[in-house]
Amino acid sequence: MTQRSPLYFALRRFADNKAAVVAGIVLAVIVLMAVFAPLISKTGYADQDFLAQSYAFPSGTFWFGVDDLGRDFFTRIVYGARVSLTIGFAAAAFSVLIGIPLGAIAGYYGGWADWGVMRLIELFSVVPPLLAAMLLGALTNGGFLTIVLIAALFGWVQVCLLVRAQVKAFREKEFVRAAAALGASPGYIIHRHLIPNALSPIIVGFVLAIPLAMMLDASLSFLGIGVPPPTPSWGQMINVGMNFMYFYWHLAVFPTAALAITVLATTLFGDGLRDALDPTLKGR
Amino acid sequence: MIRYILGRIASIALTFTVVSVIVFLMMHAVPGGPFDGNDMPVSDEVKAKLNASLGLDQPLYVQYFKYMWGVLHFDFGIPFQSPGETTLQLLSRAWPPSLILGGAGVLIGAPLGILLGMAAALRRNSWIDYLASAFATLGLTIPVFVISMGLIMVFAVWLNWLPASGWGKPHSWILPITAYAAIPMATYARYTRSAMLDVLTKPFVTVLRAKGLSERRIIFQHVLRNAALPMVTVFLPMFIGTATGSIFVEAMFRVPGLGAYFVSSITLRDYSLEMALILMVTMMFCIAYLLSDIVYALLNPRIRVGRRS
Numbered sequence: 001m002t003q004r005s006p007l008y009f010a011l012r013r014f015a016d017n018k019a020a021v022v023a024g025i026v027l028a029v030i031v032l033m034a035v036f037a038p039l040i041s042k043t044g045y046a047d048q049d050f051l052a053q054s055y056a057f058p059s060g061t062f063w064f065g066v067d068d069l070g071r072d073f074f075t076r077i078v079y080g081a082r083v084s085l086t087i088g089f090a091a092a093a094f095s096v097l098i099g100i101p102l103g104a105i106a107g108y109y110g111g112w113a114d115w116g117v118m119r120l121i122e123l124f125s126v127v128p129p130l131l132a133a134m135l136l137g138a139l140t141n142g143g144f145l146t147i148v149l150i151a152a153l154f155g156w157v158q159v160c161l162l163v164r165a166q167v168k169a170f171r172e173k174e175f176v177r178a179a180a181a182l183g184a185s186p187g188y189i190i191h192r193h194l195i196p197n198a199l200s201p202i203i204v205g206f207v208l209a210i211p212l213a214m215m216l217d218a219s220l221s222f223l224g225i226g227v228p229p230p231t232p233s234w235g236q237m238i239n240v241g242m243n244f245m246y247f248y249w250h251l252a253v254f255p256t257a258a259l260a261i262t263v264l265a266t267t268l269f270g271d272g273l274r275d276a277l278d279p280t281l282k283g284r
Numbered sequence: 285m286i287r288y289i290l291g292r293i294a295s296i297a298l299t300f301t302v303v304s305v306i307v308f309l310m311m312h313a314v315p316g317g318p319f320d321g322n323d324m325p326v327s328d329e330v331k332a333k334l335n336a337s338l339g340l341d342q343p344l345y346v347q348y349f350k351y352m353w354g355v356l357h358f359d360f361g362i363p364f365q366s367p368g369e370t371t372l373q374l375l376s377r378a379w380p381p382s383l384i385l386g387g388a389g390v391l392i393g394a395p396l397g398i399l400l401g402m403a404a405a406l407r408r409n410s411w412i413d414y415l416a417s418a419f420a421t422l423g424l425t426i427p428v429f430v431i432s433m434g435l436i437m438v439f440a441v442w443l444n445w446l447p448a449s450g451w452g453k454p455h456s457w458i459l460p461i462t463a464y465a466a467i468p469m470a471t472y473a474r475y476t477r478s479a480m481l482d483v484l485t486k487p488f489v490t491v492l493r494a495k496g497l498s499e500r501r502i503i504f505q506h507v508l509r510n511a512a513l514p515m516v517t518v519f520l521p522m523f524i525g526t527a528t529g530s531i532f533v534e535a536m537f538r539v540p541g542l543g544a545y546f547v548s549s550i551t552l553r554d555y556s557l558e559m560a561l562i563l564m565v566t567m568m569f570c571i572a573y574l575l576s577d578i579v580y581a582l583l584n585p586r587i588r589v590g591r592r593s
Contacts, residue, residue, distance in 0.1 A: 122299055126569040130531070131546060131562055135307070138314045138550050211425060218427055223531065223547060242433065242536075246441060256430045263425045271421075 013276040020272020026265040034081040041075035073250065077258050080232040084214050084262060087148055087227075091213030092206045094152030099159025100202065104190045106160070107167030117164070121157050129154040130219060137225035144227050147220060151213035159205035166198035200277035207270035211263045218259050234259045289578065296570040303566050304355075304559070308348050311558055318364040318553045338364070340555075351559060361556030365548060371560045375542070381451055382529030382541035388457070389464025390526045394519065397469035401476025405484065406503070416473050423470025432463045432536035449538035460537040464530065468522055475518060479511035486510075517580045520572035528565055 014020060033040065066073060106117035133150045140146045170176060171194070179189050195202075220226040221235025229236060234255040241252030317340065319331045326334070335341050339350060354361060360371035369377075397420075404416035423431075439459060440448035450456040483489065484507060492502045534543030542561070549558040 119295070119299070122295070123302060126299060126566050126573070127303055127562070128525070128565055128569075131565070134547065134550050135310050135314075135558075139310055215425075215427055219429075219532070222427075222429055238429070238433075245433065245437070249437070252433060256433065260426045260430055263427075264421065267421060267425045 010276045014272055017272045017275060019268050020275075023265040023268035023272065026261065027269050030081055030262055030265065031085060033078055034085050037075075037078045037082055041072070041078050043072050043075055073254060076232045076237065077234075077254055080234045080237060080255065080258060081262065083144075083227060083231060083233050084217065084259070087144070087151065087217045088210035088214040088266070090148045091151035091155055091216075092209035094148060095155030095159050095209045095213075096202060096206050098152060098156035099205065100163055100195065100198075102156070103160040103163025104167050104195060104198075107164040108171055108186060108190055108194065110168075114164075117160065121160065124154060124157050129216065133216060133220055134223065134225060137220055144231070147217050147226060148213075150220075151209075151216045154216070155209040155212055158209065159202065162201035162205045163195075163198050166201050167194045170194055170197050204270060204274040204277060207266065207273055211266040211270070214259070214263055214266070285581070289574070292574050292577070296574065299570060300563070300567060304352060304563060305348070307562050308351070308559060309344070311553075311555055312344055312347075314550075314553065316553060318555070320553075338362075351556070355559075355563065360560035363549075363557040364554045365552050365557070371556050374545070374557065375560065375564070378540065378542050378545055379529075380541075381539050382534065382543065383527050385457060385460045385533070385539060385541070386464050386527035386529055387523070388461045390468045390519075390523050392461065393465030393468035394472050394522075396465070397472025397474075398476045398515065400469070401473040402480060402508075404473065404477045405480035408481070413477075416477060420470045420474040420477070423466045424474070427532070428463060428467065428530055429532040429536055431466050432460075432533055435459045435463055436536065449536070451537075451539045451541075456537075460533055460539055463533045463537070464526055468526060471518065471522065472515065475515055476511065479514050480507060483507045483510045513580060513584050516583060517576040520576045521569060524565070524568045524572045528568070 102117050102120075106114040133154070136150050136153075137146065167190070176189060176193055179193055184192070217226055217233065218235030218238070221233045222239045224236075224239065226235055227233045237255035238252060238259070241248075241250075241255060245252045317331075317335065318338075319326055319334050332341070339347060342350075351361060358372065360375075363369070363371050363374050366374055400416045400419065404413040407413055436448045436459065439446045446459055447453075447456045448459075489502060489507060492506060493499075529539075529542040529546075531543040531546055533539070534541045545557060546561060548554065549561060
């Protein structure tokens with residue numbers, strides 16, 4: 001009899017979750033579309049090649065119609081996936097980079113370190129993120145990197161709490177105490193033993209931070225303080241499309257659907273991953 | 285318990301002070317001042333006089349302490365974008381629409397969500413469970429301005445049943461309240477489902493069933509009471525979050541509430557109003573979290589606050 005690895009069981013649990021599998025496939029398709037955007041679109045995202053057909057409704061030539069400035073709308077939506085996904089992944093990466101060390105320190109040392117980190121988290125839980133994001137956006141004049149950093153500023157809290165809980169739970173385990181008795185430094189223990197054991201919450205935290213960042217980007221772009229035009233951002237397209245909603249429905253509906261499908265797919269994929277990696281958390 | 289509450293109040297005071305300092309510094313670090321706009325250009329002399337009359341020429345720390353001293357006496361200064369009234373008057377004028385719509389949204393959405401979550405937990409893996417899960421996920425992942433737009437498209441544009449926007453006649457409240465209700469309903473559906481499932485698998489429920497108690501009594505007297513704990517604690521913060529208005533819902537439905545001022549106070553460098561809004565929301569969240577923790581401890585005798593490990 002061969003022994004199955006925990007990874008095998010995690011994969012099997014994931015495969016059993018139909019919603020998560022479908023979400024993963026949808027997400028993969030969106031990622032591929034974003035990566036190969038120049039191959040599947042006819043024009044550049046800022047080319048005003050169809051000014052004469054501005055506002056054209058969806059048709060065989062223009063799958064999603066033409067926008068108010070004579071740009072092929074399908075191209076804009078596809079390139080929008082690039083912007084949205086890049087922001088989502090980059091912000092999630094920064095969230096993890098901030099969240100892991102703080103969570104590990106708070107969980108391992110406890111006491112004053114824990115108190116300090118928890119007060120910091122409290123600070124972020126009482127200030128409405130959107131307000132702070134708007135203020136930071138005004139302060140830095142928006143832009144791609146700013147949005148990523150703002151999203152990370154509010155995304156790290158979740159990762160930090162997950163890592164802290166996991167480190168706290170493993171700190172008193174025998175193998176950790178054995179390592180300490182053998183003379184391992186706290187840094188070595190955290191880096192070699194505690195963080196690897198916190199890997200699955202970190203992965204889950206990373207994936208679930210992506211949709212939050214994408215939502216924040218869309219909200220800020222909707223308010224006009226996101227990524228500046230002509231960079232195609234879905235939030236910005238929704239904002240513009242809203243003005244023409246009664247007459248040219250496609251300008252609002254397509255970016256809305258794109259945003260909703262992407263956020264939904266990422267969330268379901270993340271939920272499925274969490275249930276697969278940590279069956280005890282199922283259903284939360 | 286009293287020691288715990290006093291400790292929490294001290295911690296809230298600390299949080300509040302830190303937030304006020306950070307926000308004040310950030311606000312003033314944004315380039316430009318309230319009279320630098322291009323709509324009504326004023327000469328440098330006039331600008332200097334205006335700034336002096338509002339105390340904006342003083343060093344930042346003086347301005348900060350003056351403002352916070354006023355806050356302690358419920359004086360939040362004068363909003364520059366509407367100098368004929370005090371900030372408090374402006375807030376008391378702009379808040380009621382947000383409070384009515386957002387409050388109604390939570391008060392309608394939360395019970396509906398609880399019912400949906402209960403139905404889902406009791407009929408696990410049935411169509412209603414899948415419906416509830418789908419609804420809960422959609423409600424939490426689709427941005428609220430998208431939900432608002434969907435409502436306007438369907439009920440105002442295609443069916444023409446309700447007005448697309450406005451504030452005045454109660455029937456124009458229906459769509460914004462529905463939009464506001466979506467998030468509390470989705471959150472509660474999710475919470476209730478997982479809390480109920482959690483309790484339903486506990487051994488004491490099996491014992492109650494073995495004792496021959498009717499399913500109805502088990503659910504309402506035992507399961508629900510235990511499952512209610514986490515549900516009670518999320519209510520107050522959620523109420524505050526919704527009843528202080530959503531920039532998006534109010535912009536979509538043209539509601540003259542607080543939402544627009546969150547944006548305009550930042551873009552117009554309306555320092556007093558900006559501080560007042562952020563401090564007010566922050567303080568309400570702090571109090572909401574404190575109250576929910578106290579309620580949680582009161583409802584749950586297993587928790588002994590103050591003696592946490």
